[in-house]
Amino acid sequence: MPILTWSHWRKVPNGLWRWKNFSPAEIACRGTGALKIDTEALDKLQALRDRLGKPLIIRSAYRSPEHNRRVGGAPRSKHMDGTAFDIAMANHDPVAFEAAAREVGFLGFGYYPRSGFMHIDLGPARSWGEKFPARAVPFAPETPPAREVLAESRTFRGSGAAGAATVGAAGVEVLQEALAETQSTIQPLVPYLDALRWVLVAIALIGIAVTIHARLDDWKRGQR
Known part of the structure; x- marks a missing residue:
């Protein structure tokens, strides 16, 4: 799959961007504005968005090497390849989110329940961190006992x-x-x-x- 790079997300040609639910600014480096696109990763991200049917709030996508060092990222972080995304779980059930991400082809998973996001990438297959606690299922409303007419x-x-x-x-x-x-x-x-x-x-x-x-x-x- 082709890798596309721009020194700043504002330089991306309008006709080239095909991922309808995401913008170049969302995927670009938060520190420098630079953008590296792995088209396979973006296609899978869009497929995940379509499968879930609700917005994906991206906390981090591409990181330039200097920004990755600044935020304490792993030396060989997949974020620097444009194949990793940190997605907020505020509007998702983590279990359902992970299942859908695996179905569309993501292989690497990092769990950050204290920070409220999940890392997904194209692999290799692995996982780390403490999984999100199961969310409580709301009880069905109690039906009052039948009263005689x-x-x-x-x-x-x-x-x-x-x-x-x-x-x-x-x-x-x-x-x-x-x-x-x-x-x-x-x-x-x-x-x-x-x-x-x-x-x-x-x-x-x-x-x-x-x-x-x-x-x-x-x-x-x-x-x-």
């Missing part, structure tokens, strides 16, 4: 039945008194109404018992 709850049904029966019993009692005073011709019905009143009273008591049981049961299960 009010119209269908045992408490509502019990209290509703008790209330209806109580009202009915009172109504029967009023009707019974009215019939006893004003309608002597249907006096034989009064005993039956009396029995109906006691039936409704019994239903009211059952409804109250159901309501109390439901509330105690819900309390035991922590639903209220």
Whole structure:
């Protein structure tokens, strides 16, 4: 693959640059502005950007020999060949990033979790540094326990039945008194109404018992 060099990134002809997600200034030496392009390395970097579908924040790419010495780079650093890149992990999962980088053909990996970036280069195959800690997976939001619909709850049904029966019993009692005073011709019905009143009273008591049981049961299960 051809190696292209310029004394400064501003001298790169516009029509020559084909890596759509990167600019010459991003790849150039941070100290001198000089630029050395290994086209295979840039093609793989663009392929990595396409695979991940999100920006790659380049902390360091090409380094001139003098700038490499100034920043304490390795004497034979791949950065001086234009085949290495330091990429910030701020917007990437390091595990997914490394897997994608290997898939597109990068072979050398350096891990710098304290500084927040990963070094990748064309090889030879090797790795160094302490790997990034696994990122915590967010828990799925806790689903609240299903609550009974009010119209269908045992408490509502019990209290509703008790209330209806109580009202009915009172109504029967009023009707019974009215019939006893004003309608002597249907006096034989009064005993039956009396029995109906006691039936409704019994239903009211059952409804109250159901309501109390439901509330105690819900309390035991922590639903209220």
